[in-house]
Amino acid sequence: EMQVLESGGGLVQPGGSLRLSCEASGFTFNYYAMTWVRQAPGKGLEWVSYISGSGDSAYYADSVRGRFTISRDNSENTLYLQMNSLRAEDTAIYYCAKDILVRGGFCMDVWGKGTTVTVSS
């Protein structure tokens, strides 16, 4: 069974940093692009960042570009999101998700349960 499991969320002060992890299992990790999506309390989905299967290409939402860095360790089947200069508006559930197709489709078919990030003093 294909699964992804996020970890690393928590309470952090404004301006602080946090590193999220996402462990994948049940599929050939390096074949698939991976994505981070977040959802603020009571709000809709917001795409955050995408990384290709090889890790050579990465893209970011305007709201996080320059503050967040996506990366992956294909030898460990793990995706990361390094979040710096955190703001209150970054408070959300952060989901890790796998791309549906090997060739890339910018669509996610396997989602984790999410990890909660709260930015507050």
Add this chain to the structure above:
Amino acid sequence: QSALTQPASVSGSPGQSITISCTGTSSDVGGYKYVSWYQQHPGKAPKVIIYDVINRPPGISNRFSGSKSGNTASLTVSGLQADDEADYYCSSYTSSSTVIFGGGTKLTVL
């Protein structure tokens, strides 16, 4: 970039059909085949029900169908069932090499 435009809510009775629209621009919905639809029940992670505008992943009921005309994509749910009550989000690849979601639509089964 602003979110894709979806109606805030739609409703229908069991057995009926509903359609949810998702309007973007030629730089996203209108320019690419990478339009997807997700269903999200309260407290749960999203679940993809349509990808590449019209394709259903394995295990998704054929009561769900997708289409696109110009800058507007649509999701139709036929034969409404109680379990279809959920939030629905569209998404599209964009010319900026990003992905954008719609604001979400709450489907109520009366």
